[in-house]
Amino acid sequence: MKSDEPKIVAFCCHYCAFAAADLAGVLRLKYPPNVHIIRLPCTGKLDALYVLKAFEAGADGVMVAGCLEGSCHFLSGNVRAKKRVLALKGLLPKLGIAPERLEFFHLSSAQGDRFAQIAREMTERIHNLKESL
Amino acid sequence: MIVADQKPIEEILQMVEPYRKVLFLGCQSCVAVCMAGGEKEVGLLAAAVRLARTQQGRPIEITEGAVKRQCDDEFNEPWRKIIEQQEAVLSLACGVGVNKLSERFDVPILPALNTKFFGEVERQGVWAEVCAGCGNCILHLTGGICPIARCAKNLLNGPCGGVRADGTCEVSHDGPRPCAWVMIYERLGKLNQRKNLEKIFAAKDWSSDRHGGPRRRIREDMLLEG
Amino acid sequence: MESDLQRALASKKFVVTAECGPPKSADRRVIEEKAKLLKDWVDAVNVTDNQTAVTRMSSLAACAILKSCGLDPVFQITCRDRNRIALQSDILGAYALGIRNVLCLTGDHQSFGNHPQAKGVFDLDSVHLIEAVKTMRDEGRFLSGDELVGERPTMFIGAVENPFAPPYEFRALRLKKKVEAGAQFIQTQIVYNIQRFREFIARAGDLGLLDRVFILAGVSPIKTPGAAKYMRDNVPGLDVPTEIVARMEAAGKGIEDKRARAEAWRREGITICVEIIQQIREIPGVAGVHIMAIEWEEAVPEIVHRAGLRR
Numbered sequence: 211m212k213s214d215e216p217k218i219v220a221f222c223c224h225y226c227a228f229a230a231a232d233l234a235g236v237l238r239l240k241y242p243p244n245v246h247i248i249r250l251p252c253t254g255k256l257d258a259l260y261v262l263k264a265f266e267a268g269a270d271g272v273m274v275a276g277c278l279e280g281s282c283h284f285l286s287g288n289v290r291a292k293k294r295v296l297a298l299k300g301l302l303p304k305l306g307i308a309p310e311r312l313e314f315f316h317l318s319s320a321q322g323d324r325f326a327q328i329a330r331e332m333t334e335r336i337h338n339l340k341e342s343l
Numbered sequence: 344m345i346v347a348d349q350k351p352i353e354e355i356l357q358m359v360e361p362y363r364k365v366l367f368l369g370c371q372s373c374v375a376v377c378m379a380g381g382e383k384e385v386g387l388l389a390a391a392v393r394l395a396r397t398q399q400g401r402p403i404e405i406t407e408g409a410v411k412r413q414c415d416d417e418f419n420e421p422w423r424k425i426i427e428q429q430e431a432v433l434s435l436a437c438g439v440g441v442n443k444l445s446e447r448f449d450v451p452i453l454p455a456l457n458t459k460f461f462g463e464v465e466r467q468g469v470w471a472e473v474c475a476g477c478g479n480c481i482l483h484l485t486g487g488i489c490p491i492a493r494c495a496k497n498l499l500n501g502p503c504g505g506v507r508a509d510g511t512c513e514v515s516h517d518g519p520r521p522c523a524w525v526m527i528y529e530r531l532g533k534l535n536q537r538k539n540l541e542k543i544f545a546a547k548d549w550s551s552d553r554h555g556g557p558r559r560r561i562r563e564d565m566l567l568e569g
Numbered sequence: 570m571e572s573d574l575q576r577a578l579a580s581k582k583f584v585v586t587a588e589c590g591p592p593k594s595a596d597r598r599v600i601e602e603k604a605k606l607l608k609d610w611v612d613a614v615n616v617t618d619n620q621t622a623v624t625r626m627s628s629l630a631a632c633a634i635l636k637s638c639g640l641d642p643v644f645q646i647t648c649r650d651r652n653r654i655a656l657q658s659d660i661l662g663a664y665a666l667g668i669r670n671v672l673c674l675t676g677d678h679q680s681f682g683n684h685p686q687a688k689g690v691f692d693l694d695s696v697h698l699i700e701a702v703k704t705m706r707d708e709g710r711f712l713s714g715d716e717l718v719g720e721r722p723t724m725f726i727g728a729v730e731n732p733f734a735p736p737y738e739f740r741a742l743r744l745k746k747k748v749e750a751g752a753q754f755i756q757t758q759i760v761y762n763i764q765r766f767r768e769f770i771a772r773a774g775d776l777g778l779l780d781r782v783f784i785l786a787g788v789s790p791i792k793t794p795g796a797a798k799y800m801r802d803n804v805p806g807l808d809v810p811t812e813i814v815a816r817m818e819a820a821g822k823g824i825e826d827k828r829a830r831a832e833a834w835r836r837e838g839i840t841i842c843v844e845i846i847q848q849i850r851e852i853p854g855v856a857g858v859h860i861m862a863i864e865w866e867e868a869v870p871e872i873v874h875r876a877g878l879r880r
Contacts, residue, residue, distance in 0.1 A: 259383070262390035266397075304352045305391055306398030343398075495678050496649075496689065500696040501743040503675050504731030504758055504806040513805040514678045528736045540739070543746055546653065546697040546712060 254287020413440025622682025647676025703751030
């Protein structure tokens with residue numbers, strides 16, 4: 211992606227991050243429009259392939275947003291997803307992709323403001339990366 | 344099942360480096376079950392390699408596929424047309440699959456996996472070697488626990504002095520594992536068969552193992568010719 | 570009887586053996602020095618076979634050097650590095666060089682040594698190796714049944730056992746297997762836990778082994794409290810009671826001068842060793858001690874002297 215506005219894919223858990231994104235909208239909080247949300251029933255559904263495919267399809271960054279630790283609707287989906295994200299962060303540099311382009315975040319459904327903040331942070335982080343994808 | 348590990352991505356990238364058109368061919372048997380070379384791993388590895396090659400500015404065309412059992416010509420033959428159009432095939436089967444494809448097709452067949460052992464699923468994500476395929480089974484005498492595969496020194500007459508106080512083996516590179524002979528001793532106790540331990544197990548005839556040279560099994564009654 | 574060690578044991582005296590670790594070099598003088606140090610104090614000297622899987626001068630060669638210095642060497646031979654062809658061949662060679670005692674071991678795993686990439690052999694285990702030596706000696710045949718042509722190796726056959734590794738109840742039974750295979754003397758793992766050692770000997774007695782085999786208890790002086798702690802916490806198959814660690818610590822307490830403190834520790838280490846030997850001597854059925862003063866051979870004469878084993 212060579213556009214000025216980095217394209218970010220956000221894999222969001224239905225029970226927290228997705229609801230938080232919704233809330234951010236209701237509260238009319240600003241966050242970058244290039245954040246594309248994909249709803250997962252739980253971040254535990256995240257497959258490493260989704261992340262790689264997102265990058266292949268032209269994403270500049272991928273964020274995975276799941277419930278706060280201990281609050282997963284399915285008990286441990288968020289913890290497992292985080293492990294997969296960590297493993298992928300190990301793989302990415304070997305493919306020539308900065309690991310900072312992928313991040314896992316925890317938040318609750320009530321944190322609309324935090325969702326907007328994370329989206330801004332992630333966009334800014336990608337902006338600041340020297341090399342482009 | 345045969346347990347294998349995917350090679351480091353750097354090594355795989357280096358192997359496919361000269362090629363621009365490659366078939367990534369998985370196997371849907373053992374290596375799929377042990378999460379090393381099934382359809383899913385083919386997808387992941389192909390995506391990773393494509394990303395890397397795009398980053399290098401040298402895109403690669405990857406065809407993805409998986410066969411039922413790469414160790415059997417019958418299942419590989421339907422892929423002939425596709426294979427013959429490739430510059431190389433990256434096989435995600437165990438070493439048997441790589442050999443099998445190499446015997447049949449005139450394109451380079453590259454191994455994506457390091458084939459490790461015959462193993463059991465210890466728990467999700469952990470596989471352990473429990474059979475060494477030595478060709479001469481004595482499990483009926485050892486309570487079903489194999490000292491050839493599970494003892495680092497393949498001892499036949501009881502544990503060496505390197506057993507820790509908690510009954511684990513001193514040889515373990517990836518976390519504690521129980522001493523095979525402690526396991527055998529416990530198990531034979533439960534089965535009321537500790538008598539088995541009193542007699543000396545004779546020195547093993549390793550000629551039935553790999554040490555007798557590459558092995559082959561022949562079932563005359565199943566041969567089609569002659 | 571061709572072996573000095575065997576004669577000493579047969580005479581019912583309390584026997585002392587020591588250990589000589591070959592150098593990590595081709596220097597025969599290292600062996601000659603150690604021979605000089607030990608000569609008048611022990612009945613026989615074990616030569617370790619690439620112990621802890623670290624490559625050193627071969628035990629066979631070092632045994633031959635000891636022999637030429639007038640000592641009775643015990644040739645330690647492990648199954649780690651040789652298959653049955655090489656093992657039997659080395660036994661024949663050892664006998665031809667005048668070596669009369671052999672100690673059959675499985676060997677430390679190669680992953681602990683300086684060549685963890687090595688392929689371990691483990692064709693035979695120690696019980697099979699004992700059998701192989703006995704078959705060559707008594708029946709004039711190799712393990713395969715093939716006939717040995719000419720002079721047989723009249724070896725005095727030894728083995729080891731570790732009373733301090735689980736399953737404890739199995740250890741005496743394993744000892745019995747070794748005796749039945751042909752072991753005539755046993756050297757044990759280092760004894761620090763006397764109580765457990767007594768239990769082991771009692772069990773061996775129950776199995777009727779004490780009249781069939783000479784048991785030499787392994788002992789070893791401790792140099793520092795750190796070494797004691799390390800052995801207690803990190804060495805599988807060693808059982809170092811906490812009292813011993815405490816004694817070593819107490820010995821150096823309040824001594825500021827480094828050298829004096831090290832000396833105090835050594836004194837205490839030797840004292841503990843001497844006390845253990847005295848306790849072992851009281852146990853009926855124990856034929857002697859095997860002193861493993863690893864890279865501290867100078868301690869052997871003092872230990873032997875203070876334990877009252879030689880004048």
